Amino acid sequence: MASLPIPRRLATVVLSFTIGSFSCHSLSAQTNTPRVVGYYADWNKGSYSHQVVQYRNITHVAHAFLIPNTDGSLGGSSGFAYPDLVQTAHQAGVQVVVVLGGWGQSAGFSPMAADTAARRRFVQDLLDFCSANSYDGVDLDWEYPASAADSANLTSLVRELRAAFSTVNRPLSISLAVPSTDWSGRWFNVTAMKDMVDWYGIMTYDYYGSWTAKAGPNSALYGNFSTNTEGWVDYSFSYYTATRGIPAGHLLIGLPFYGWVFNAPTMYGASTGATQKTYATIATFQGWTPFWDGEGMVPYMVNASGTQTVSYDDTVSLRLKCEYARAKSTGGVMIWALGQDRIAGEQPLLQAVGAGMGLPTSVPPLALEGSPSTFMLCQNYPNPFNPTSVFTYQVPVASDVRLAVYDLLGREVAVLVNERKSPGSHLAKFDGTGLATGPYLYRLSAGHFVQARVMLLLR
Secondary structure (H helix, E strand, O other): OOOOOOOOEOOEEEOOOOOOOOOOOOOOOOOOOOEEEEEEEHHHOOOOOOOOOOHHHOOEEEEEEEEEOOOOOEEOOOOOOOHHHHHHHHHOOOEEEEEEEOOOOOOOHHHHHHOHHHHHHHHHHHHHHHHHHOOOEEEEEOOOOOOHHHHHHHHHHHHHHHHHHOOOOOOOEEEEEEOOOHHHHOOOOHHHHOOOOOEEEEOOOOOOOOOOOEOOOOOOOOOOOOOOOOOOHHHHHHHHHHHOOOOHHHEEEEEEOEEEEEOOOOOOOEOOOEEEEEHHHHOOOOOOEEEEEOOOOEEEEEOOOOOOEEEOOOHHHHHHHHHHHHHOOOOEEEEEOOOOOOEOOEOHHHHHHHHHOOOOOOOOOOOOOOOOOOOEEOOOEOOOEOOEEEEEEEEOOOEEEEEEEEOOOOOEEEEEEEEEEOOEEEEEEEEOOOOOOEEEEEEEEEOOEEEEEEEEEOO
């Protein structure tokens, strides 16, 4: 077979194929099992109920968002409390924390935290809410303190929360979502609060977005400032450990289940705007050329007309971030947001994170939700793998199917299926013994349907 074209690009490998249609007083004890905190956005309750959350792949649900009012009362949706979510999570051994604030909903923090009476009410209302609804702790997502006064008031708020939580007969956690850089991170007195806080979740995403003049990786693992001016995961982790003195075990690495579509011709090209899209949406993009950023260790794609670039994370880049988090002995990872990777009953990113963090994740069932009505090639499991992995695919009608594996030079290294298949879901196993460490491409063709995905062999 002819080799696929490999254009030369800085720190980048291009994979030339078309993406097909798819579809929380006692601080929590540190254990050998890291935390995997999945944020659950309340507004997605209708489309992503408690019944479809893969609890086996997480240790905590962060239920977002209640809103801090200036007088210390709790605002938000009148139907926010979700007893079915809490009960089902607890039955699965998963804790549930309530999240306060969030982007665009944090204006009440500053005046509330500055007022002694409002702080007292806020603390009591939170304690009452957690007790009445069986929540296991609170996560403060103040985006963002902006002054020395805000910083001091936040520290007072956390101190008062910890004192109140110490009066109850069950441990309640306190965690904070913190920014990825010093631009706003400097106003979080993490040193003063570290013995009061169970974990800090670093928002290691949105390094680039609609506010930047150029396209860039949403959540690169590594980088250099000559190319990437906004930051990356390793830079943010080093900022909090080396510069701010926070033990690695108190930090969680943020993982995005979404990406940004930039009006830009290529990565680091000038951008006239950007739109956030979930992974489930990005997985449906057709006719985009996928690239692998060998420095940032993340994928991106450029559309056929060369006018848009999408930066996102896939199962390979997330597994690499999980391996980083474990190698650095962090407290774990956090995900924004659960449900954003749900495709035809599967949650491939969540499954990859659960496996990558060493949780007792099981192989998903072969059968997908409902009877096959479309062609589909699922992400291999496990991924990364050594040396074997399993592919799941489905065909809605009897079809001549070919499933093959290629290296980055486009050379065919294995043919796993080359025969007529009956309608339904099927398995194929790949053995990479003898192959070099690195990414590989696997491609399914059946009639006019063609789909390819990337997997990573790690020795």
